[in-house]
Amino acid sequence: MAAIIGVLSLRHTGLYFALLTLAFGQLLYAIALGQSALGGSDGLPIRPGPANQPLLFGTAFSPDVYQVLTYYLTVVVILIGLFVMYRITQSPFRNALDAIGQERTRARFIGLPVRRYVWAAFVISGIYGGVAGGLFAVVRQYVRPEGTLFFLRSGDILFMAILGGFRTLVGPLIGGVVLVFLQDVGQDVTQYYEFLTGAVLLILVYGFPRGIVGSLRSGGIVNTRINELRREPSVLSTWGRTAVQSLERKVTEALTSLRIILFGVD
Amino acid sequence: MLEARNLRKSFGELVATDDITLEFGKEDGELVFIVGPNGAGKTTFINLLTGFLSPDEGSIVLDGDDITGMSANGRVDAGIARSFQVVKVFEEMTVRENLRTVVLTEQGKTWSLFSMADGHEEVEAQVEELLEKFRLEDAADTVAEELPHGDRKLLDVAMSFGLDPDYLLLDEPTSGVSTREKEYVIETIVEVGRAEGVTTVTIEHDMDIVTEYADRVVALHQGTVHGVGPPTMLETDDELRRLLLGVGDDE
Numbered sequence: 001m002a003a004i005i006g007v008l009s010l011r012h013t014g015l016y017f018a019l020l021t022l023a024f025g026q027l028l029y030a031i032a033l034g035q036s037a038l039g040g041s042d043g044l045p046i047r048p049g050p051a052n053q054p055l056l057f058g059t060a061f062s063p064d065v066y067q068v069l070t071y072y073l074t075v076v077v078i079l080i081g082l083f084v085m086y087r088i089t090q091s092p093f094r095n096a097l098d099a100i101g102q103e104r105t106r107a108r109f110i111g112l113p114v115r116r117y118v119w120a121a122f123v124i125s126g127i128y129g130g131v132a133g134g135l136f137a138v139v140r141q142y143v144r145p146e147g148t149l150f151f152l153r154s155g156d157i158l159f160m161a162i163l164g165g166f167r168t169l170v171g172p173l174i175g176g177v178v179l180v181f182l183q184d185v186g187q188d189v190t191q192y193y194e195f196l197t198g199a200v201l202l203i204l205v206y207g208f209p210r211g212i213v214g215s216l217r218s219g220g221i222v223n224t225r226i227n228e229l230r231r232e233p234s235v236l237s238t239w240g241r242t243a244v245q246s247l248e249r250k251v252t253e254a255l256t257s258l259r260i261i262l263f264g265v266d
Numbered sequence: 267m268l269e270a271r272n273l274r275k276s277f278g279e280l281v282a283t284d285d286i287t288l289e290f291g292k293e294d295g296e297l298v299f300i301v302g303p304n305g306a307g308k309t310t311f312i313n314l315l316t317g318f319l320s321p322d323e324g325s326i327v328l329d330g331d332d333i334t335g336m337s338a339n340g341r342v343d344a345g346i347a348r349s350f351q352v353v354k355v356f357e358e359m360t361v362r363e364n365l366r367t368v369v370l371t372e373q374g375k376t377w378s379l380f381s382m383a384d385g386h387e388e389v390e391a392q393v394e395e396l397l398e399k400f401r402l403e404d405a406a407d408t409v410a411e412e413l414p415h416g417d418r419k420l421l422d423v424a425m426s427f428g429l430d431p432d433y434l435l436l437d438e439p440t441s442g443v444s445t446r447e448k449e450y451v452i453e454t455i456v457e458v459g460r461a462e463g464v465t466t467v468t469i470e471h472d473m474d475i476v477t478e479y480a481d482r483v484v485a486l487h488q489g490t491v492h493g494v495g496p497p498t499m500l501e502t503d504d505e506l507r508r509l510l511l512g513v514g515d516d517e
Contacts, residue, residue: 088379088380090382090383091379091381091383092370092381092383092386093376093379095363095366095370095376096376098359098367099356099367102357103356103357105350106350106355106356108337109339109350110367110371110372110425110428110429111339111342111343111372112339112371114339117376
């Protein structure tokens with residue numbers, strides 16, 4: 001599936017590419033909803049029939065055992081997935097992708113067929129997504145279009161990547177853990193827990209664009225700041241002053257805007 | 267031999283190259299310099315040859331084969347490499363990683379998903395050789411964006427050389443380089459180019475450099491070929507001298 005959508009979407013880059021993949025996602029969602037063969041909005045159990053007891057490797061287990069087994073199955077698949085991805089990040093293929101990411105034009109002029117490589121990367125992430133989807137079905141035992149093909153689900157996955165940090169290996173994993181944790185804890189504290197994740201996203205985008213793992217790395221913003229602090233503790237006051245100053249500036253700006261809106265003049 | 271036949275390219279009203287016919291590399295390893303005032307169509311001409319742009323009319327022929335419709339990366343495989351006027355390197359990689367990426371690509375190893383990028387002995391050997399030739403050993407582990415300008419220019423050229431080209435098209439390899447470094451940069455390029463027998467076509471504004479190193483000079487003016495000849499042409503052709511007079515380094 002990723003192979004086909006990749007060919008159709010990768011004619012464009014940037015925003016158009018993102019919108020196209022979103023559109024394809026919605027298309028699949030609509031198909032899943034509309035087709036009675038796929039169960040419509042009710043979805044499908046993973047093993048249809050009156051018994052409806054899922055099998056694992058051809059054997060039936062009691063629900064409790066099944067839960068534990070699927071948990072460890074997930075852990076094993078994640079470890080395999082991480083190992084495979086780790087090898088890819090050490091391979092010449094990664095050099096090619098890195099080159100394309102950093103300077104697309106130059107990548108063409110060292111002889112890389114850029115679109116084919118980006119397509120391959122797209123297919124690889126498609127495979128990871130497919131494996132994850134399969135596991136999701138095994139764990140939940142039931143697949144509904146809302147929980148899987150709806151675009152907010154893609155948003156969640158993207159959020160995990162941003163949270164953890166792009167261009168890091170374990171970033172998305174950590175991002176996933178943190179997001180699920182945030183949502184769970186948030187749900188207990190307030191019914192507006194979506195607000196919490198939204199606020200975290202804003203802080204990330206403005207303060208830590210490299211994500212959790214990216215920021216903690218050498219050269220990341222956290223390390224840089226900590227080193228500055230160690231070398232010269234007085235920078236703390238500078239930071240404080242900058243923060244207060246920019247806050248004051250913003251307030252003044254906001255007041256000016258307000259005056260203009262209310263009175264029509266400054 | 268790399269030939270341009272009646273190349274024409276216009277951007278709206280502006281005709282950037284107007285019916286250019288030229289040949290390069292009749293003799294292996296010749297050093298050709300392209301000169302001409304700003305807006306003469308020098309960069310456009312290089313862009314056409316390397317597939318960065320496609321011509322409105324005319325054709326590009328490599329050793330008898332028409333390559334006009336060939337993709338940019340296809341032309342690199344066919345032996346045409348280029349550098350850019352504004353340095354285009356992989357900024358977040360070190361010098362060594364930049365060169366390694368190039369050599370891996372040149373040897374067709376970049377589809378390997380599970381070998382170690384730095385584990386290919388032939389590749390590493392070639393990377394070391396490039397570092398040495400372009401005198402970048404000391405900077406090998408510096409990230410590209412932190413290099414001094416002259417070294418960045420050298421890295422850009424070294425990357426093009428790493429592609430093992432038959433034809434190398436350099437768009438102002440000395441632009442923005444201090445006068446002191448200029449000589450060093452161009453000398454390195456000429457030295458390596460001569461040693462490998464690579465036909466080099468270089469856009470250059472510094473007439474002292476052109477006079478000193480060129481086998482042949484091509485002068486462009488308003489998109490057409492003003493003249494082709496030995497470097498002494500710069501002394502004897504009065505009209506050319508007038509055209510080039512007062513031309514700065516920055517375009």
